Each structure stands twice: as structure tokens, then as C-alpha cells.
Amino acid sequence: MIKEVLQQLEPLDAQMAALCSRADDEEMTDTTHHATELAELSAQEDRILRCCTSLTPEDRVFLARRPDRPHIGEIIDALFTDFFEQCGDRQCKEDAAILCGIARFHGMPVTVLGHRKGTTLEENLQCNFGMPGPEGYRKALRVMKQAEKFRRPIITFVDTPGAYPGKDAEERGQGEAIARNLMEMSGLTVPVLTIVTGEGSSGGALGLGVANHILMLENAVYSVLSPEGFASILWKDASRSGEACAIMKLTAQDLYADGIVEEIIPEPLGGAQRGRQLLFSRMDAVIAAHLAVLCKMNRKALADQRYKKYRRIGEMRGR
Secondary structure, eight states: OOHHHHHHHHHHHHHHHHHHHHHSSOHHHHHOHHHHHHHHHHHHHHHHHHHGGGGHHHHHHHHHTTTTTOOOOHHHHHEEEEEOOOOOSSSOOOOTTEEEEEEEEEEEEEHHHHHOSSSSSHHHHHHHGGOHHHHHHHHHHHHHHHHHHHOEEEEEEEEESSSOHHHHHHHTTTHHHHHHHHHHHHHSSSSSEEEEEEEEEEEHHHTTOOOOOOEEETOOOEEEHHHHHHHHHHHGGGGGGGHHHHTTTHHHHHHHTTOSEEEEEEOOOOOOGOOOOOOOOHHHHHHHHHHHHTTOHHHHHHHHHHHHHHTTTTTOHHH
């Protein structure tokens, strides 16, 4: 459903962009007329967007995978200052699929890292479509251990279809690199905050996701594998991925109900791509609130809270 709604919005978006462009390029004499046109187009969009208030899990997967969804580069530019990128795993090579570095959040020194997909085809290929190899996870661990040494909170952004499953990645220790991240992140004694911004699938997502608090954008998804993979394993039919979406309980709403996610960050109607500045404002406020809580905890309490959080995951409700 959401795909059809967004297709209906495309010509309206184009008309509104053309009107705004003309207003910028020309000295407009009939501003009232153009303001009226914009208001009418905006009202049409609002009526169409009301269909987006009740989305299915399949709709949310579609939105989470949209290539025009805000990526980590935009998020860092919007929420942080003085970002200084850290590159290389000090063992093999640089992995562009994970972006990480030091920055300031409201003046506080923090370590920021996350999956990077790129915004153009050239960048997609350079970043392997957001699927890191073992070098990416070792680089991430290197900067997280550095953050612990200098007592900096860690903020991670998850958006990946999974770790790269190629033969060369396995030869260089893909499984071991992810497993070591899980182990090391479990014992970190600084605040760790994870925000799932798009698609969080498999161990590729969890390799950056062992956190004290997990936040999710409203239309993000977080699961053990992709719906297509689930359908292929369970029914030997990847075309039943829509049905799998409902069974897997992978939406932010499902995970919040199960106590896995601490908070859901609302998105603009129609998805995060339709209101970046509004989304960034909401993310800024929520991240600041959670960091304020975590930064009050002592080192032992942070590690204990994180350990207990993951021990509780998977317990049957009602026991």
C-alpha cells in the first residue's frame, strides 16, 4: 500500500519543487497566486498521506529499505559537530561500509559509528551496499575500545541488510570479528546507545548493536535475517516475504512491546525521507535524553545493565 501512496505523491512533489524553484529564480509579482497553488498541493498531499497512518510490517520493510532514507553521513552532519573520521582496522584494510570517528554532541565528546550504504551507485559499490567485511567490525571495535579508554559515550547507527557473506570475508574471519564485537561490547564500561535507522538484519546489525539502550525509527526494522531469507528457509519460497514480515515481529512496534527497544522515534508521515529536518530534531532530543540517563550511571552499573538487558531477551512473557 505505501508504495502506491508514495507513487501518487511523486508528481505533487515535483510540482511543489518547480513552484519553489521558480519563486527563488524569478522576481515573482503574483506571490498570492503561487502561495495558493502551494497550499492546494500541500492539502492534496496531506489527504493522500492520511493513508499512511496504519502501515503493515511489509510497508515498514519497504520504507526501511528506501535508498533515499537518511543515511549516516547526513545524520552525523545534522546531529554532531567536529566529526573526525577514523579509518582502518590496523590489520588488513579500510572498510567503507562502516563509518566511525570522534565528534561532539551538544559539546560532549562522543564516539560515533554506523553502517554506511552510500547515496549514489558509485558510493553503493564502494560501501558494498552497507554490508561490512571483518575489517569493518574490527575498525568499529578499535574505536569503541578507544572510546572506553578516554571515557567517551558510544553512539551507533544500524542500517544494514547484513554482514558481507562472501568467501573472502569468511576467509578473513567474518564470524570471529562479529563474535568478538558482541563479547567486547557486552563488557564496555561507557554508555552505549544504538539507533536502528533503517534495516537491521542478522549478526551484521548486532555487531554494532549490543547497547544499554536501543532506539528505533518508527519505520525501521530489526530481525535475525531478511524476510526473503526467512521465507526461503521456512517455505522454500522467497516470494512469500510479505507473509514473513508479519510473522517475524521485526517492526519497532513489535520490539518495543517485547521490551527489546527502549523508545520509538516518530517519523514524518510517508517515511523519514519526507521530512529530514523534523526527523533530525526528534532524534537529537531523544538521543540527548537517553545519554543524560546513561551518563549518570557508574562504570560497573553500565556493564551490568547491558548484560542483564540481553539476558532478558528471549524470555517468555508471563513467566
